[in-house]
Amino acid sequence: MTAYRTRLKQFSEVLGTDVVDMDKLRKLCFSGCPCESGYRSISWKLLLNYLPLKKNEWDSWKEKQRALYSQFVHEMIVKPGSTVNNKNNADVTMEDHPLNPNPDSEWGAYFKDNEMLVQIDKDCRRLCPDLFFFQRPTEYPCEEMVNASNKVETLRKRVEQCVLQSETVSRNWLGITNMMSSRKKAHEEYSVLSEGEEAHWEVVERILFIYAKLNPGLGYIQGMNEILGPIYYTFVNDPDVDCRRCAEADSFFCFTNLMSEIRDNFNKTMDDSDFGIGSMMKQLMQMLKEKDPACARKLEEQELKPQYYAFRYLTLLLSQEFPLPDVLRIWDSLLSDEKRFQFLITMCCAMLILLRSDILKDDFPTNMKLLQVSHFFFNFLFQKCFR
Structure with a gap:
């Protein structure tokens, strides 16, 4: 207990200075961060070059980055023709409709995104299967996603709608034809949350989808969910309320910074x-x-x-x-x-x-x-x- 209190004091001293000494912080973190205190979240944000070294700049920087992420959500998770994406609230014209063969059309991009989204959804649903955490509802769901008055459909619902249900045709001994579905319903595979809730894996899915949209040269590659998982888990379990409430945005930027270092591996x-x-x-x-x-x-x-x-x-x-x-x-x-x-x-x-x-x-x-x-x-x- 004495050694643990000593380490808490050491972290408090390093992170409490006006300008964080990264050499001292690296040395402390290399021997392990005390997770219960919230020092791991702050330390990782510094080690991943998300937070500036000057402590008095943290609040303004986080506010700016979180607002930017909110903008990404509004701009990239939209359905063509929705009022969210149509500033003039005008109807979709014949120049851009679901059957438009133009690859630059909004609907063309929407369908292409769905192909990538199916893989992201599959990977995120099974993230850390031995840990029930990612299936639980998040404490701070994204208001744009769960608010019924908004016409922005959740990524989970997009996947459920775009995945076609295949059926097997068979005949019984009386010669009667039966149609049997080969795809399980979502509620048969995963527990369904109440209206207005979203699971932690859905948050991870949204982060990865936005990252892929912003990085078209790399896109989404299987395994990225395993890189994002520990970061998001750490931030959303921080004792600080502000860290938990903004875990999605902070995780996005820390994940982006880490991927900038290891993207060549993918x-x-x-x-x-x-x-x-x-x-x-x-x-x-x-x-x-x-x-x-x-x-x-x-x-x-x-x-x-x-x-x-x-x-x-x-x-x-x-x-x-x-x-x-x-x-x-x-x-x-x-x-x-x-x-x-x-x-x-x-x-x-x-x-x-x-x-x-x-x-x-x-x-x-x-x-x-x-x-x-x-x-x-x-x-x-x-x-x-x-x-």
Whole structure:
């Protein structure tokens, strides 16, 4: 208890100065942030270059950014022809209608967005399935989305409407034709919230959709939801009311800043470059050769390429290898790494060395399964190194 109070005092002193000393903050965060105090939220916002270093600028900066995000919501989550998007409240003309073949039409963009939205929706619904948090209703739902008087449909409803329901035709022994639906209703897969509520996964879905719209060159790529999840979870569970109420906007900008550093990992054209995920996997294998030549040689002999297992480790920042509470602790150290992302590569190397005894004795199929599904060993590593 004394050590914990000492750390709280250290964070209070560093974050209480007029200008935050980032070197001291990184050193503190690398050993873990006290989550109950709310210091993790503030620290991550600083480590992800969202908040300025001058404390007296925080309020004005957050107000400006949150207003900007609200503008994004109004401009990008609209339906063509709605009063929200039609300033003159005029009817949609024949120049822009759902059957308009012009790719630049609003309806054309709407249908194209729906194709991307289906994948985002699928990924966000199953975010952290072992944790019920993302299925629960948010404390501060987006008013533009849940207000029945607005004509802005929620993204969830857009997906439910755009996904066609396929049916199977069959005949029974009497020769009567039956039509059987092959798509489950939404309420059969997920609990339905009351009118005016929205689940946390819907908030994550909205953030990712807006990010994809603002970054058409990259768009949405599967796995981005796993990067956003820990950030949003941290902000929405902060004891400070203001942080919880504006968790969506703050998460968007922190996620955007983090993606600016790791977006090359999601870009397939960068896989073989000196800056993409291919480069990181080469660094990992080179480190393994230096630290454990026998283990590295065994993987090479079995042609167990790092693309089969390390691609996920590095791209998703280990968010799939540990339970979410442990991921938060790991990210304290990962985001504190000034040499991004050397700590990540070092930890992945340690994970492989932890499995060396099994790797050296097992065959290709067993090792493949071990490296892809090895939560027991990695949790052991976490307990040993971070607790």
